[in-house]
Amino acid sequence: MKIPKLLQAVLVLAIVYFGFILVFDIILDHVIPSSLLTMYMFFVVAGVFMVYTANEKSAKELVAPIKALVEDPSKKMIRNVVFVILPLLAGWYTYEKTSLSFEAPVELRTIHPAPPSSMKAYGKRYNVLKLENPFRKFEKTDPKKFKELIAEGAKVYIQNCHFCHGDKLDGKGPYAAGLNPTPANFQDVGTIAQLQESYLFWRIATGGPGLPKEAAPWISSMPIWQDFLSEEEIWQVILFLYDYTGYQPRSFGHE
Amino acid sequence: MKCQDGNRGKFNLLGLVALLAILFYFAPIHFNEENLNFGVSVAESAEPAAEASTDVAASPYGPAPKTTLASYPTIKGINGRVVIWLVAQLHLWFAAFVLAVPIFVFIIEAIGMRTRDRRYDNMAYEFIKVSITAYSLTAILGGLLLFSLVLFYPDLWGYLATIFKDSMFWYAALFFAESACLYLYYYGWHWLQGGDRKWVHLTIGLLLNAVGTMLMFLANSWLTFMMSPEGVNAAGVFAGDIWPAIQNHLWNPINLHRVVANVAFGGSIVGAYAAFKFLSSSRAEDRAHYDWMGYTANFIAISALLPLPFAGYYLTTEIYAFSQQMGITLMGGIFAWLFIIQAVLIGALFLSANYYLWCCMGRSDGAERYYKYIKYIAIVIVGAFLVWFTPHTLVLTNEELKALGGPYHKYVGPFGIMPAKNTAVNLMILATFVSFLFYRRANKIATVSWVKIGNSAQVALFVAGVINIFILGVYYGYFTNTVYKIAASIPQVCTTLAVIVISILIDSFMYKNAKEVAPLKWGRVPERSQYALFLLAVSFTWLMGLMGYIRSGIRQHWHVVDIMRDNSADAFTPTMGFAANVVSIGTIIFLSMVIFVFWLSQISAKKVEPENYWAPEAVDGAVGKGGGG
Amino acid sequence: MKNFLKVAAFSLLVIFSFAGFANLGIPKIEPAPPPTEEKIDLGSMTIEQFVGIGEKIYKGKGTCTLCHNALGGRAPLLEKAATVTAARLKDPRYKGEATDIESYLVESMIKPSAFVVAGFGKKGTNDAVSPMPDVSTGSIGMNEVEIAAVTAYLQELGGVEVTVKVPEDASDSAAEDDEEEQRKPFETVEDILDEVGCGACHKVGEDEGEQGPDLTKIGALRTEAHIRASILDPNAEITKGFKKDLMPKDYGTQLYASELEMLVNYLVALK
Known part of the structure; x- marks a missing residue:
C-alpha cells in the first residue's frame, strides 16, 4: 500500500525528531539542547516541505488530504474534531511555554569573550596580541628542558587546578559539581584548542574577576591566579594543558 | 514618440560630450599631480636626510578633532545615530541596486547581440528602465546622508572632508558622468539599434559600468578609511597625500566584496520584480516572459552568491591582518552572535534558491527522471545547513547544563567552529550546483557516445571532491595545529570551484547536440516558486543590512579607528535585537520604495484615453502625431 | 491587488521572522560600553x-x-x-x-x-x-x-x-x-645657541649642523630684517636646497624680545 504523502511527511519529521533524541540522548548520552533541536526541526520542516512541494503532482498529493478535510462534506465529523483539537493544542503549547516554573532562567555566557589588547598582571603591562609563551621555544631547541617544564606545569596543575578542572582536564574535578558555570573542559575541541597561549595567560592570571562585561553574568569562580602563582608557573601550566590534551595552541602567524 | 526620444538622446549625447570634455580636463590635472608627487618622491629618495615624519608634524592639517558630548548636535526626539544608520543603509541598498543592474543589463545586452534573440534586448531594456527611477532615489538618499552627517556628526564630517576633499570633488564629477551615461544608455536604447549603432550603445553601457564602479570604489575608500586609516599619523594629522588614505588596508577587500554582492543583490531584486509581474499577469506570453526574466535574474543572483562566501573570507582575513583586535571583536566577541543570524539568512538563501530550481524543473516533462534525486540533495543541504547554523556557544537550560556537565557538547560542539562550517558551506554550494545541473538536463538527453563515461566521470569528480573537502575539514580542522585551521579553507574552496568548473566543461560537451525530450515551457511554474524569489530578495536585503551593521559596528567607539574617537551619547554598541529591528525597519522602507519604483515603471507604460475630456481637434492632432512617429 | 497584498504579507512575515529570531532566538547580551577616556587628573x-x-x-x-x-x-x-x-x-x-x-x-x-x-x-x-x-x-x-x-x-x-x-x-x-614658571632670560648668545639648539641643524658657532643653511656668513648674505623674519616665520622663504617645515615656527613665543635682538645682532655680525 502506498503511504499518502502527508503521512509520509509527518512520519519523516517524527523519525528525524525522535532520531535526534535517540541518537544524542540515549546512544551518545549527551542530550541535544532543546533550543538547538527547535531550530534544527524548523529547518528540517522547511526542507521536507520543499521536497514534497518541489513538483506539482507531489504538491497536490500532499495537500489533497488537507483540502479534503476542509472541503469534503462527507468528512464533517473529522473536520469538527480536528478544528477543536488544533486550537486546544496551540493553547496547550502556549501555556507550556509561558507558565511559570521553578527552572532558573537560561543564562548565556560568552565563553570566549574578546580579549583586551593589553592586560595588567604582576605590576606589568602585557600586550595580549603579541604575548608569547617564553617556554614554547624549548619545544624545538631543547626538548629535554621542555619536558621538565611540562612536568613542572603538571605539578602546578595537580596542586592548584585539578580540584575543579579535573585530573583528566575534562572539567570534572571533585568540586566541579558545585560550580555554575562549570569549569572549562580542556579536552573539548572548542576551548584551548581554539585559543592562543596569551589568551590562556590572560584568563588564568586575572581569573573570573578579570572577565570583561561582555562575559556577563559575571559569576565565574576562577581565582585570580597571579596572586598565587608566579608568572613562570602560569606559563608552565599552559604548556602542560596543551601537552596533556594533545592540542596545539592557536597562532596567527604561519611557521 | 520615437522621434522625441531620439531628440532627447541627442541632447544627452551633447551633454555626454561636454562631460567627457570636463572629465578629460580633470584627468590631466590628476595626472600632473601624480607626476608632481613622483617628482617629489625622487627628490626625497635622493636626499635621505629629509624626513617624512616631519612632513606630518609640520603638515598644514591639524590632528583629528577631539570631540566631547557637546560636539554632537541633538534634535529632540530624534536619535541621530539611527537616522544616519537608516539613511546610509537605504542609500547603500539603492546604490547597490543601480550599480548592479547596469552590470547585468550590459551582459544581457551582449548576449542578445550575440544570439540575436530579441527577448534578451527587451529584458535588458526593462531592467534599465527600473533602475532609472532608482537612480534618482539613490542620489536623493545620498544627499540626505550628507545632510544628516553634517547635521549630527559635524566634526567627523569636517575631518573626513579635509582629508578627502579632492576625492569628493572627483566624486561629484563622476556622478555627472554616471548620469549622462545612464540617461544616454536608457533613452538611446531604441535609437541606437542595429549594426554599428548597437555597438555604440553597448560601449555606452560599458562606460556606464566603468564610471559606476569607480564611483563606488571612491565612496568605499571613505568608509574603509574609517576602519583602517592610513595616510595619517597616530594623532590623525593628514600627511597631505590622498592616495594612501584612499588605498588603505581594507579598500580592495571591500571593493571586491561589494561588487560581487551588488550583482547578487541586484539580481535578487529584479527576480522579485519578475516574480511579482508573473503573479499579476494573466496572458500566457506575459507569464512566459516574466518567468524567463525571473529565472535569468535568479541565475545571475545565485552565480554571484556562490563566490560571495569566499570574498567574505578574504575580507575577514584582511581585517585580521590589519588588526587582530578588530578581527576578534568581529568573530569572537559579541558580534559572533550576529553570525548565527547571518547563518540562518544564508541558509534561507540557499534553501530558497534550490527550491526555485526544483520547481523550475517542472517547466519540462523530462524533469521527472530527476525528481527522485531531489530528496537526497535536500538531505545534504539541510544537513550541511544544520552544521552551518550550530552556534559555538550553545543556549542551554540549567537541566541540560547539568546533564552535559558543562557548557560544552562533545558531539555538537565541534560543529560550532570554523572548519565544520567551511566544510558545510562547501557542501551546500556543491549541492546547489547539482540542483542546477539537474535543471539544465531536465529537458534534454545527451546523444554523444560517451554518455556513460561522462556521467561516471562527473559522479567520480563529485565523490572525490566531497571526500577531499571532508578530509581537509576534519583532519586539518581538528587534528592539527590551528595555523592550518584557517588555511584549510582555501584548498576546500579550490576543490569546490574545481569540481564546478570541470563538471560544467564535461556537461557542456556532453550536451552539445543533445536531443530535446520535452520542450521547456516557460511560464509553467507553480506560483509558490515565485515566493522563493521573494524570500531570496527579502533575505538578501535584510542580510545586507545586517552585515553592513557588523562592518560598521566593529569600529566600536571610534569614528576613525584609533584616531578619532566617538564621544557622542550613542558611542556604545547596541544590542543585537535593537540592531535587527533597525535593519528590519530599513528593509521595510527600502522594499516599499522599491515597490513604488516598480509601480512607477508600470504606470509609465499605461495610457488612458479619457472620453469627452479633450476638445475634439486636440485629440485628433495627438493621434495624428502619434501615428506619424 | 490581491497578489500585491499576498506578496506584501509574505515579505513582512519573512522580515518579522528574521527580526523575531534576532530578538528571541539568540541570547540578549548587552555589549560593553566604550571604555572611558584617559583622565588628566x-x-x-x-x-x-x-x-x-x-x-x-x-x-x-x-x-x-x-x-x-x-x-x-x-x-x-x-x-x-x-x-x-x-x-x-x-x-x-x-x-x-x-x-x-x-x-x-x-x-x-x-x-x-x-x-x-x-x-x-x-x-x-x-x-x-x-x-x-x-x-x-x-x-x-x-x-x-x-x-x-x-x-x-x-x-x-x-x-x-x-x-x-x-x-x-x-x-x-x-x-x-606651562606658563607659570618664568624662565630666566639667557645672558649670552652662546647660551641661546646652546639651549635653543640652533646648531643641531645649522652650522653656527661651534656647531656644524647640516639640516639648515650655513649661518657662518649669514650677515653678509641677508639683511637684519630678513634674518629676524626668518627666525619668526621660517617658512616665509626657504633657501634653495633645504626642506620646508623643518624649523620650528614658535621661536617668536619661545624667545624673549631681548634674546631675539641679541641673536639677530649676533647673526648680522657674522660676515
Whole structure:
C-alpha cells in the first residue's frame, strides 16, 4: 500500500525528531539542547516541505488530504474534531511555554569573550596580541628542558587546578559539581584548542574577576591566579594543558 | 514618440560630450599631480636626510578633532545615530541596486547581440528602465546622508572632508558622468539599434559600468578609511597625500566584496520584480516572459552568491591582518552572535534558491527522471545547513547544563567552529550546483557516445571532491595545529570551484547536440516558486543590512579607528535585537520604495484615453502625431 | 491587488521572522560600553594612562620624533633605549651617574652628552658631545612630571618593567605648569645657541649642523630684517636646497624680545 504523502511527511519529521533524541540522548548520552533541536526541526520542516512541494503532482498529493478535510462534506465529523483539537493544542503549547516554573532562567555566557589588547598582571603591562609563551621555544631547541617544564606545569596543575578542572582536564574535578558555570573542559575541541597561549595567560592570571562585561553574568569562580602563582608557573601550566590534551595552541602567524 | 526620444538622446549625447570634455580636463590635472608627487618622491629618495615624519608634524592639517558630548548636535526626539544608520543603509541598498543592474543589463545586452534573440534586448531594456527611477532615489538618499552627517556628526564630517576633499570633488564629477551615461544608455536604447549603432550603445553601457564602479570604489575608500586609516599619523594629522588614505588596508577587500554582492543583490531584486509581474499577469506570453526574466535574474543572483562566501573570507582575513583586535571583536566577541543570524539568512538563501530550481524543473516533462534525486540533495543541504547554523556557544537550560556537565557538547560542539562550517558551506554550494545541473538536463538527453563515461566521470569528480573537502575539514580542522585551521579553507574552496568548473566543461560537451525530450515551457511554474524569489530578495536585503551593521559596528567607539574617537551619547554598541529591528525597519522602507519604483515603471507604460475630456481637434492632432512617429 | 497584498504579507512575515529570531532566538547580551577616556587628573591616574601621556609628549610637545625617527638618521631610535641601558652603563664612554634604567633615561634627557651613541655626536667632537638639547629647558621646556611620563613611556616601549611612579602631587601637573614658571632670560648668545639648539641643524658657532643653511656668513648674505623674519616665520622663504617645515615656527613665543635682538645682532655680525 502506498503511504499518502502527508503521512509520509509527518512520519519523516517524527523519525528525524525522535532520531535526534535517540541518537544524542540515549546512544551518545549527551542530550541535544532543546533550543538547538527547535531550530534544527524548523529547518528540517522547511526542507521536507520543499521536497514534497518541489513538483506539482507531489504538491497536490500532499495537500489533497488537507483540502479534503476542509472541503469534503462527507468528512464533517473529522473536520469538527480536528478544528477543536488544533486550537486546544496551540493553547496547550502556549501555556507550556509561558507558565511559570521553578527552572532558573537560561543564562548565556560568552565563553570566549574578546580579549583586551593589553592586560595588567604582576605590576606589568602585557600586550595580549603579541604575548608569547617564553617556554614554547624549548619545544624545538631543547626538548629535554621542555619536558621538565611540562612536568613542572603538571605539578602546578595537580596542586592548584585539578580540584575543579579535573585530573583528566575534562572539567570534572571533585568540586566541579558545585560550580555554575562549570569549569572549562580542556579536552573539548572548542576551548584551548581554539585559543592562543596569551589568551590562556590572560584568563588564568586575572581569573573570573578579570572577565570583561561582555562575559556577563559575571559569576565565574576562577581565582585570580597571579596572586598565587608566579608568572613562570602560569606559563608552565599552559604548556602542560596543551601537552596533556594533545592540542596545539592557536597562532596567527604561519611557521 | 520615437522621434522625441531620439531628440532627447541627442541632447544627452551633447551633454555626454561636454562631460567627457570636463572629465578629460580633470584627468590631466590628476595626472600632473601624480607626476608632481613622483617628482617629489625622487627628490626625497635622493636626499635621505629629509624626513617624512616631519612632513606630518609640520603638515598644514591639524590632528583629528577631539570631540566631547557637546560636539554632537541633538534634535529632540530624534536619535541621530539611527537616522544616519537608516539613511546610509537605504542609500547603500539603492546604490547597490543601480550599480548592479547596469552590470547585468550590459551582459544581457551582449548576449542578445550575440544570439540575436530579441527577448534578451527587451529584458535588458526593462531592467534599465527600473533602475532609472532608482537612480534618482539613490542620489536623493545620498544627499540626505550628507545632510544628516553634517547635521549630527559635524566634526567627523569636517575631518573626513579635509582629508578627502579632492576625492569628493572627483566624486561629484563622476556622478555627472554616471548620469549622462545612464540617461544616454536608457533613452538611446531604441535609437541606437542595429549594426554599428548597437555597438555604440553597448560601449555606452560599458562606460556606464566603468564610471559606476569607480564611483563606488571612491565612496568605499571613505568608509574603509574609517576602519583602517592610513595616510595619517597616530594623532590623525593628514600627511597631505590622498592616495594612501584612499588605498588603505581594507579598500580592495571591500571593493571586491561589494561588487560581487551588488550583482547578487541586484539580481535578487529584479527576480522579485519578475516574480511579482508573473503573479499579476494573466496572458500566457506575459507569464512566459516574466518567468524567463525571473529565472535569468535568479541565475545571475545565485552565480554571484556562490563566490560571495569566499570574498567574505578574504575580507575577514584582511581585517585580521590589519588588526587582530578588530578581527576578534568581529568573530569572537559579541558580534559572533550576529553570525548565527547571518547563518540562518544564508541558509534561507540557499534553501530558497534550490527550491526555485526544483520547481523550475517542472517547466519540462523530462524533469521527472530527476525528481527522485531531489530528496537526497535536500538531505545534504539541510544537513550541511544544520552544521552551518550550530552556534559555538550553545543556549542551554540549567537541566541540560547539568546533564552535559558543562557548557560544552562533545558531539555538537565541534560543529560550532570554523572548519565544520567551511566544510558545510562547501557542501551546500556543491549541492546547489547539482540542483542546477539537474535543471539544465531536465529537458534534454545527451546523444554523444560517451554518455556513460561522462556521467561516471562527473559522479567520480563529485565523490572525490566531497571526500577531499571532508578530509581537509576534519583532519586539518581538528587534528592539527590551528595555523592550518584557517588555511584549510582555501584548498576546500579550490576543490569546490574545481569540481564546478570541470563538471560544467564535461556537461557542456556532453550536451552539445543533445536531443530535446520535452520542450521547456516557460511560464509553467507553480506560483509558490515565485515566493522563493521573494524570500531570496527579502533575505538578501535584510542580510545586507545586517552585515553592513557588523562592518560598521566593529569600529566600536571610534569614528576613525584609533584616531578619532566617538564621544557622542550613542558611542556604545547596541544590542543585537535593537540592531535587527533597525535593519528590519530599513528593509521595510527600502522594499516599499522599491515597490513604488516598480509601480512607477508600470504606470509609465499605461495610457488612458479619457472620453469627452479633450476638445475634439486636440485629440485628433495627438493621434495624428502619434501615428506619424 | 490581491497578489500585491499576498506578496506584501509574505515579505513582512519573512522580515518579522528574521527580526523575531534576532530578538528571541539568540541570547540578549548587552555589549560593553566604550571604555572611558584617559583622565588628566594625576591623582587617580593609572600607570597605563601615565604612559599614554608620556607617549603623547614624546610625539607632541617633546618634539622627540623630530630627530628620533626612522627616516632622518639624525638620532638613534629609542625602541630599545630601555633594554640597552645595562650595556650603556658599563660602556667606558659613559660619563653619567645613573644606576638603573629609570635614572639613565631621565639623565639622557637632561644631560644628553652623558652618553652619545656612536655616530650621533656633534660634528668634530668624536661623539663626545650630543647635539640634543636639554629637554627641561629652552623651547621644549618639559617639567619633571612630563620627563617622568616620557621615561615611563620609554620603559614601556622597550618592554621592560615600568618603574616610574605616577607623581602624586597633582599641582605639578603637566597641564597647569606651562606658563607659570618664568624662565630666566639667557645672558649670552652662546647660551641661546646652546639651549635653543640652533646648531643641531645649522652650522653656527661651534656647531656644524647640516639640516639648515650655513649661518657662518649669514650677515653678509641677508639683511637684519630678513634674518629676524626668518627666525619668526621660517617658512616665509626657504633657501634653495633645504626642506620646508623643518624649523620650528614658535621661536617668536619661545624667545624673549631681548634674546631675539641679541641673536639677530649676533647673526648680522657674522660676515
